[in-house]
Amino acid sequence: xxxxxxxxxxxxxxxEATLFPFPLTLVTIxxxxxxxxxxxxxxxxxxxxxxxxxxxxxxxxxxxxxxxxLFLLTRYSKKVQFQNKFFQLLYLFGATVFYSFLFYKxxxxxYFIEVIVIGSVFLFTLKYVLKRFGRxxxxxx
Amino acid sequence: xxxxxxxxxxxxxxxxxxxxxxGILVFVKDxxxxxxxxxxRAVFSVSHSLGNFGTLIFSYSQISEVIKERDRLxxxxxxxxxxxxxxxxxxxxxRRQLEAPLSPSYSFVPATVVSISRYMExxxxxxxxxxxGMTVVDGNVLIGKVLQVETHRSLILLxxxxxxxIPAKTSRETRGIVGGASGTLSLNTVLQKDPLFxxxxxxxxxxxxxxxxxxxxxxxxxxxDDSSVYKQAAIIPTLDYKREVTVFxxxxx
Numbered sequence: 001x002x003x004x005x006x007x008x009x010x011x012x013x014x015x016e017a018t019l020f021p022f023p024l025t026l027v028t029i030x031x032x033x034x035x036x037x038x039x040x041x042x043x044x045x046x047x048x049x050x051x052x053x054x055x056x057x058x059x060x061x062x063x064x065x066x067x068x069x070l071f072l073l074t075r076y077s078k079k080v081q082f083q084n085k086f087f088q089l090l091y092l093f094g095a096t097v098f099y100s101f102l103f104y105k106x107x108x109x110x111y112f113i114e115v116i117v118i119g120s121v122f123l124f125t126l127k128y129v130l131k132r133f134g135r136x137x138x139x140x141x
Numbered sequence: 142x143x144x145x146x147x148x149x150x151x152x153x154x155x156x157x158x159x160x161x162x163x164g165i166l167v168f169v170k171d172x173x174x175x176x177x178x179x180x181x182r183a184v185f186s187v188s189h190s191l192g193n194f195g196t197l198i199f200s201y202s203q204i205s206e207v208i209k210e211r212d213r214l215x216x217x218x219x220x221x222x223x224x225x226x227x228x229x230x231x232x233x234x235x236r237r238q239l240e241a242p243l244s245p246s247y248s249f250v251p252a253t254v255v256s257i258s259r260y261m262e263x264x265x266x267x268x269x270x271x272x273x274g275m276t277v278v279d280g281n282v283l284i285g286k287v288l289q290v291e292t293h294r295s296l297i298l299l300x301x302x303x304x305x306x307i308p309a310k311t312s313r314e315t316r317g318i319v320g321g322a323s324g325t326l327s328l329n330t331v332l333q334k335d336p337l338f339x340x341x342x343x344x345x346x347x348x349x350x351x352x353x354x355x356x357x358x359x360x361x362x363x364x365x366d367d368s369s370v371y372k373q374a375a376i377i378p379t380l381d382y383k384r385e386v387t388v389f390x391x392x393x394x
Contacts, residue, residue: 016258019184021258053170056262058158058161059160060155060161061158064154071144071148105303126250
């Protein structure tokens with residue numbers, strides 16, 4: 001399972017840095033987080049560093065964003081029903097749109113649709129895989 | 142996930158960011174720059190191959206038509222060869238009369254495209270004399286401007302980027318600023334009184350560090366609202382930037 005997660009995050013970083021100006025890595029990390037994967041914070045730190053190195057940004061800037069997003073998620077998960085798929089998608093949408101605006105200066109209607117579609121497909125696929133292999137847990141706080 | 146752990150990781154990320162911001166990480170980044178280059182080049186070439194393979198699959202049903210077309214073209218080729226010989230001779234004489242599109246004083250650094258996400262990344266950097274602000278071309282077509290340079294790689298700001306602003310003029314000497322948005326290209330801030338028509342060629346005007354007369358594209362539909370000060374035209378780029386494999390950086394002082 002760890003290999004699978006590493007493969008998913010690795011591919012996200014490579015595709016985002018090489019081909020698509022789309023926050024694939026952020027989407028992946030947030031989905032890991034809402035799926036209750038314990039190592040998400042470490043993955044966010046290392047994934048962000050790697051993404052910055054590959055994208056020729058200042059190293060650490062993506063990690064800070066990823067971790068800040070995770071921090072908000074954990075901070076408010078008690079107040080908001082984050083196990084609800086609607087809230088998960090809403091948070092994913094907000095975080096990716098803001099990230100896209102910051103890093104890719106992209107705010108386009110088509111883009112929003114892409115975020116929703118890719119996010120939903122990714123979320124449900126990963127949830128299914130995790131459930132099947134018995135790794136899904138609730139958020140630990 | 143524990144909040145304290147996230148705090149600790151944010152601290153680490155901030156520390157690394159500070160180190161990189163003040164250039165201390167260069168000693169680590171430069172020797173390792175080959176890793177993203179190799180991996181990104183592999184991914185980029187695979188995506189190119191997949192694109193070509195997809196085109197082949199979609200055109201499979203048209204192969205019989207292509208064969209017929211090929212036979213017809215074969216017979217045309219003989220006629221065209223003769224015409225081409227005449228055109229080449231004419232072209233050479235015209236070239237002698239006209240100024241070359243690019244100054245012979247320019248020196249170029251050829252570079253291979255490593256990836257194109259938001260920016261284009263090339264495999265040449267400071268070691269080849271590339272500096273921020275230099276212009277990147279393919280032939281006499283503008284590809285972009287060097288945005289960021291490291292020892293062995295550089296990032297190119299493409300004309301289609303939202304932050305791009307290229308002083309340009311059309312074949313009718315109408316001036317404007319070429320900018321991008323969501324992968325499209327447009328000629329903006331054109332005065333209402335200036336002539337602007339479809340299929341006008343758009344070239345650089347030679348301001349703000351861009352060499353003059355570099356091709357950008359052709360105007361498509363014009364958006365002229367009489368109530369506004371300026372009018373705008375969509376531009377069809379001369380090149381598909383995403384298909385570029387080799388580009389040239391113009392070395393300037």
